[in-house]
Amino acid sequence: MPKFVLLSLLAVALFASQGFAAVPCETLSTLTLPNTTITMAQVVDAGKFVAPAPARGAAPAAGARGGNADAPANNAAPAGDRGGRGGQRGAAPNPYANLPAFCRIAATLRPTSDSDIKIEVWMPLTGWNNKLLAVGNGAWAGSISYNAMAPGLAAGYVTTSTDTGHAGGQAATFIDRPEKVTDFAYRAVHEMNVAAKGISAAFYGGGPRLSYFQGCSTGGRQALTAAQRYPLDFDGIIAGATAANASRLVVARVARQQQGATQAVPEVLQVAGCQRGGAAGALDRRHVAGDLCGPETSIRQ
Numbered sequence: 001m002p003k004f005v006l007l008s009l010l011a012v013a014l015f016a017s018q019g020f021a022a023v024p025c026e027t028l029s030t031l032t033l034p035n036t037t038i039t040m041a042q043v044v045d046a047g048k049f050v051a052p053a054p055a056r057g058a059a060p061a062a063g064a065r066g067g068n069a070d071a072p073a074n075n076a077a078p079a080g081d082r083g084g085r086g087g088q089r090g091a092a093p094n095p096y097a098n099l100p101a102f103c104r105i106a107a108t109l110r111p112t113s114d115s116d117i118k119i120e121v122w123m124p125l126t127g128w129n130n131k132l133l134a135v136g137n138g139a140w141a142g143s144i145s146y147n148a149m150a151p152g153l154a155a156g157y158v159t160t161s162t163d164t165g166h167a168g169g170q171a172a173t174f175i176d177r178p179e180k181v182t183d184f185a186y187r188a189v190h191e192m193n194v195a196a197k198g199i200s201a202a203f204y205g206g207g208p209r210l211s212y213f214q215g216c217s218t219g220g221r222q223a224l225t226a227a228q229r230y231p232l233d234f235d236g237i238i239a240g241a242t243a244a245n246a247s248r249l250v251v252a253r254v255a256r257q258q259q260g261a262t263q264a265v266p267e268v269l270q271v272a273g274c275q276r277g278g279a280a281g282a283l284d285r286r287h288v289a290g291d292l293c294g295p296e297t298s299i300r301q
Contacts, residue, residue, distance in 0.1 A: 017130030019156070022205035025103035031197045035115075035191065040106035045123065049096040051146040095150050101125045102153055107201050108192045114179035117165040119192045120144050121199045122153045129156035132200060132208035134193055134234070136219020137162075140169035141184060148214075154191075158208060160196040164188040171250070185246075186225045189213075193226075193233045216240035 029041040091193040100120045109117040128157045135148035153157035166173040167184030193211065201207035211290030213234045215223045228232050243249060 010075050014025055016221045019124070019130065019204070021125055021127060021203055023101065023122075023203060025105075025125075025203070026104070028105055028199065028202060031199065031202050033195055034108050035111045036195050036198075037108045037110070038199075039108055040103060040104065042104055044099075044102055044104050046101045047097050047099060049102075051096070052271055052279065054143055067227075070106060087104060095147050097155055099150060100154065102126065103203060107199070109188075111187060111191055112125050112179045113185075114177060115165055115183050115187075117162055117183055117188045118144065118167075118173075119160060119162045119190055119195060120146075120149070120161045121196045123158045123200055123203050124153060124156060127156050128158065128204060130209040131157050132160065132193075132211040133157040134189070134194060134196065134211070134213045136213070136215020136217075137164060137221045138216070139171070139217050140171055141218060142169040142173070145219075148219075152214075157212075158196065158200045160192055161191040162188045177244055185223075186229050188229045189222050193230075210235045212238070214229055214238040217243050220244075220247055 024219075025043045026041050031038055031041075069151060078273050102124050105121040105123070107119050107121070109115065111117075135145050135152065136288035137143075137145055141162075143163050144159040149159040149161050149273075165180055165188045174184065184213075197207045197211070211234050213223050213226055213236075215238070217240070220239040223237045223239035223243050224242055224244055228235055
C-alpha cells in the first residue's frame with residue numbers, strides 16, 4: 001500500500017478517535033445515503049442555536065429526558081422560576097445557551113412513496129465522545145425534539161431526533177395512510193438511526209462506537225419498539241413512562257372522551273377490546289387507521 005494512502009487512512013482514524021471532524025460540515029450537503037436527502041448542512045456557532053417555530057398543532061414533548069408527553073412543546077424554552085413580589089415569572093432560560101459549536105444536518109428520509117420523515121443530526125465539531133444519542137418524542141410527535149437533543153450534544157454526543165414522518169401532533173394525519181402509521185409506529189426511529197450513523201461516519205471518518213436511545217411516554221414506547229424490532233440498532237436504551245400497547249391505549253382514551261357526549265360508548269369499548277362489526281369496526285378503520293385486532297397491538301408499535 002502506498003505510504004500516502006496509509007498516512008491518509010491513519011489520519012482519518014485519528015480524527016475519528018479523537019472526536020474531530022474529518023471533513024467540513026458543509027460538504028455533507030452532497031452526501032448520498034439510501035432513501036436520504038440532505039436538506040441542510042451548516043455550522044452553528046457555540047450558544048447561537050435558535051429553534052425553529054413549532055409546527056401548528058405540534059405535540060407537547062421531549063424535554064431533557066426525551067419524549068415526555070407532559071413536558072413543554074419541543075421548541076419552547078422551559079419557563080423560568082417565579083420570583084419577586086406578585087409571583088412574576090422570571091426570564092425563561094435559553095436551553096441552547098451552553099451548546100458547543102456543532103454541525104447541524106437536516107434530512108428527509110423516504111423509505112416508501114408516502115414517507116416524509118424529517119430528522120436532524122447534531123455533531124460537535126470537537127470533543128465528540130464517539131457515541132450517538134437518539135431521543136424520542138411525545139404524544140403524536142410531529143416535530144423534532146430540539147430540547148431533548150441539547151443535553152446530549154452538550155455532553156459530547158452526536159444527537160439525533162425525528163418528527164416520525166408527519167408535521168403537527170394530530171391523529172388525523174394517519175387516516176387512510178398506512179405508511180404514515182408505520183413510520184410513526186416504528187420505522188422512522190429505525191431509519192433515523194441508520195441515517196445518523198451514516199452521517200456521523202462521513203463527518204468524523206468513522207461511526208459511533210456506542211449508540212443509545214432515550215425516551216419517555218411516546219418516547220418510551222419508541223424505545224421498547226426499537227429493542228424488540230431492531231435489537232442491533234442501539235447498545236443501550238432508557239425507556240420511561242412507556243405508552244405501550246398504543247392502539248388500545250388511544251382508543252380507550254377516545255372512549256373516555258366520548259362517554260359524556262354519546263350513548264354509543266359500548267361500541268367504542270368493543271373496538272378497544274378488539275371486537276369487530278357494526279359501528280365499532282367503522283370507528284376502527286376511520287379514526288385509528290390501524291388493525292387493532294392484529295399483531296400491531298403489542299409494544300412493537
